[in-house]
Amino acid sequence: MATSDSQLNSSSPTNDENDFKINKSVAHFAKELSNASYRSHKSASEVVFRTVASLKDVIMNDQWTTAKELIDLIHMNGDHLMEADPSETCTSNMIKRILHIIREEYIEDLESKTVEKDTSNSLKKTMTSERRTKDIDYSKIVPTLKTSIIDHINEFVTELETCKENIIQQAKQHLHANEIIMTLGYSKLVEDFLKKAAETRTFEVIVAAGVPLLEGHDMASNLSKANIQTTLISDAAIFAMMSRVNKVIIGTNAVMASGGLRAYTGSHTLALAANYYSIPVIVLVPLYKLCPMEKDAFEANNYFHKVMAPTQGIVNPDDASLADRCTIINPVFDYVPPELVTLFISDRGGNAPSYFYRYISELYHPADHNLNL
Amino acid sequence: MKTILETEKELSAGMAAIRVLLKVLEKSNSKTIQELREQLIDAIAILRTCDCPITAINSGSELFLRFITLTALDTQPFEECKKIMLDRGNTFYERLVESRQIIAQKASIYLYGGQTVLTHSRSRVVLAAMKRAAEKKCRFRVYITQSSPDTSGAEMVQNLRDLGIPCTMILDSAMGYIMESVDFVMVGAEGVCQSGGIINKIGTYQMALCAKALNKRFLVLAETFKFTQTFPLNNRDLEPEYKFTHSMLQKDTAEQHPLVDYTPPELINLFITDIGILPPTAVADELLKLYL
Numbered sequence: 001m002a003t004s005d006s007q008l009n010s011s012s013p014t015n016d017e018n019d020f021k022i023n024k025s026v027a028h029f030a031k032e033l034s035n036a037s038y039r040s041h042k043s044a045s046e047v048v049f050r051t052v053a054s055l056k057d058v059i060m061n062d063q064w065t066t067a068k069e070l071i072d073l074i075h076m077n078g079d080h081l082m083e084a085d086p087s088e089t090c091t092s093n094m095i096k097r098i099l100h101i102i103r104e105e106y107i108e109d110l111e112s113k114t115v116e117k118d119t120s121n122s123l124k125k126t127m128t129s130e131r132r133t134k135d136i137d138y139s140k141i142v143p144t145l146k147t148s149i150i151d152h153i154n155e156f157v158t159e160l161e162t163c164k165e166n167i168i169q170q171a172k173q174h175l176h177a178n179e180i181i182m183t184l185g186y187s188k189l190v191e192d193f194l195k196k197a198a199e200t201r202t203f204e205v206i207v208a209a210g211v212p213l214l215e216g217h218d219m220a221s222n223l224s225k226a227n228i229q230t231t232l233i234s235d236a237a238i239f240a241m242m243s244r245v246n247k248v249i250i251g252t253n254a255v256m257a258s259g260g261l262r263a264y265t266g267s268h269t270l271a272l273a274a275n276y277y278s279i280p281v282i283v284l285v286p287l288y289k290l291c292p293m294e295k296d297a298f299e300a301n302n303y304f305h306k307v308m309a310p311t312q313g314i315v316n317p318d319d320a321s322l323a324d325r326c327t328i329i330n331p332v333f334d335y336v337p338p339e340l341v342t343l344f345i346s347d348r349g350g351n352a353p354s355y356f357y358r359y360i361s362e363l364y365h366p367a368d369h370n371l372n373l
Numbered sequence: 374m375k376t377i378l379e380t381e382k383e384l385s386a387g388m389a390a391i392r393v394l395l396k397v398l399e400k401s402n403s404k405t406i407q408e409l410r411e412q413l414i415d416a417i418a419i420l421r422t423c424d425c426p427i428t429a430i431n432s433g434s435e436l437f438l439r440f441i442t443l444t445a446l447d448t449q450p451f452e453e454c455k456k457i458m459l460d461r462g463n464t465f466y467e468r469l470v471e472s473r474q475i476i477a478q479k480a481s482i483y484l485y486g487g488q489t490v491l492t493h494s495r496s497r498v499v500l501a502a503m504k505r506a507a508e509k510k511c512r513f514r515v516y517i518t519q520s521s522p523d524t525s526g527a528e529m530v531q532n533l534r535d536l537g538i539p540c541t542m543i544l545d546s547a548m549g550y551i552m553e554s555v556d557f558v559m560v561g562a563e564g565v566c567q568s569g570g571i572i573n574k575i576g577t578y579q580m581a582l583c584a585k586a587l588n589k590r591f592l593v594l595a596e597t598f599k600f601t602q603t604f605p606l607n608n609r610d611l612e613p614e615y616k617f618t619h620s621m622l623q624k625d626t627a628e629q630h631p632l633v634d635y636t637p638p639e640l641i642n643l644f645i646t647d648i649g650i651l652p653p654t655a656v657a658d659e660l661l662k663l664y665l
Contacts, residue, residue: 123600123662257650258643259652294650297482300485300486338652355654357650358655358658370482
């Protein structure tokens with residue numbers, strides 16, 4: 001599994017200095033990722049595109065002959081990227097997707113396009129197939145491998161480019177006339193989703209401001225500019241306002257394997273309030289945010305949570321001395337358990353949280369789920 | 374066949390059943406698939422009469438028959454087919470043996486240190502998971518129910534103490550009392566139903582209800598060979614042969630304590646299996662892939 005791969009990576013005797021040098025574009029991107037001011041302004045889709053582009057550069061320009069070498073190479077460059085910003089899940093998701101593409105293309109090219117593409121494990125496979133997915137030998141030389149991987153990655157990039165549009169197009173199915181929608185903080189995807197629906201029908205949006213960053217202010221102002229009737233409330237008023245709401249629509253930072261969310265702080269409160277009044281919670285999520293790991297796997301490394309400075313929204317910088325007298329915790333994310341989410345809208349349509357494990361087995365290879373394990 | 378099963382006590386009953394059936398397959402002198410199938414069905418009927426929990430035996434043999442059918446579909450001449458069956462049967466069995474370790478590895482993300490876990494009765498796979506975590510130097514605390522009527526919890530406590538894992542045995546009736554102080558519940562299963570519910574040692578249902586009431590996660594560690602095509606809706610629906618041993622069925626069952634209960638899928642958060650971490654709804658999917 002991943003363990004053996006990474007061990008080989010670090011202890012392989014053929015480990016020539018030149019073979020294992022970090023690719024230039026990866027190094028460049030990693031440097032930017034580790035820069036705090038870039039981190040606070042980047043968007044997830046930008047990170048996704050740049051990760052894929054830099055890994056594509058590794059595949060095209062670095063020296064490798066077998067799939068095994070390439071996998072090691074991606075592992076090493078990937079580790080470098082993940083270290084730059086360990087709390088960013090999109091980078092690791094993309095690394096795993098690329099690894100999956102490599103494995104898939106390798107098997108396909110090796111057996112000249114006859115085998116099923118499904119690399120996931122299943123009970124049926126345990127019984128019928130003689131070959132195990134985990135002990136496939138990746139060290140055979142396949143001359144066509146590079147071109148087929150690049151082709152597949154190009155296809156994948158096109159999929160990534162269209163995924164946002166695919167989600168927005170579903171807006172009309174989910175939003176109806178005269179409904180009251182509640183959202184929290186700012187999400188470009190939610191904004192575009194609501195605007196798309198507003199083209200054909202009128203509805204009202206209640207925006208919770210979303211402490212500590214108060215990005216709900218931008219959301220409210222953007223929506224009102226698009227002629228959507230908008231109400232801005234404080235986070236503390238979420239519960240009070242919930243009883244009149246028809247739907248809650250939010251974005252998320254990542255979706256865990258079980259369908260739980262790692263979303264902007266306050267989302268759990270919002271979801272619980274919605275649950276109390278039995279109001280559906282809809283989460284918009286492009287599939288690149290789907291993370292094949294469980295929350296617990298992050299927690300073991302303390303990467304799940306991220307905290308900001310107390311002066312970013314909790315205490316006034318003039319009162320900074322307050323921090324000397326008491327502990328101030330300013331987390332960025334909430335974990336929302338899957339039971340509180342009614343529906344996910346992804347680029348492949350609407351799904352219940354319990355369905356996500358299927359996407360995971362389709363999009364990722366079991367050996368890559370947890371790169372640190 | 375009974376004797377083979379008895380000497381294999383350390384093995385789970387389902388695995389033992391598959392092993393016995395492999396032996397039958399090896400020694401069988403049948404000339405056609407049909408005949409072989411009948412012989413196996415006879416053997417299964419004998420296995421079912423032995424005095425141990427039948428759930429796993431059922432799922433194991435069900436799976437074995439399906440495996441025979443699937444292989445029979447692939448090749449034509451019987452002699453060749455039988456050879457392939459034996460060959461595949463052995464790799465299949467080896468893989469089942471490995472599955473416990475795979476689960477232990479997957480479960481390690483939940484046991485990374487610092488947790489308090491509640492478990493019920495004795496489960497080999499839970500033990501393997503805890504053993505692996507302890508070997509990785511993760512410190513966690515375990516509460517184990519004594520688990521009437523056979524007090525198998527006591528055996529589990531002994532096993533965990535031998536591994537140096539801090540553990541406490543509690544009374545079955547103290548489940549509710551202890552629930553507030555644990556982080557999650559981790560149990561094994563004798564059988565996993567198509568609905569995504571589980572059949573396990575009596576008291577599991579109660580534990581799942583308590584966990585739900587206090588919003589604690591309920592994790593089930595189960596090998597995929599325990600998946601069965603049954604669909605009970607409640608505990609009364611459960612076949613008597615699951616609930617009682619063969620010898621108990623000879624007497625008045627109203628006077629007997631059932632040995633297992635059914636826990637519905639709503640009370641289960643996740644399954645940790647050798648094919649991955651799955652929600653309860655995934656069980657039906659896997660079974661459909663196999664039997665369609």
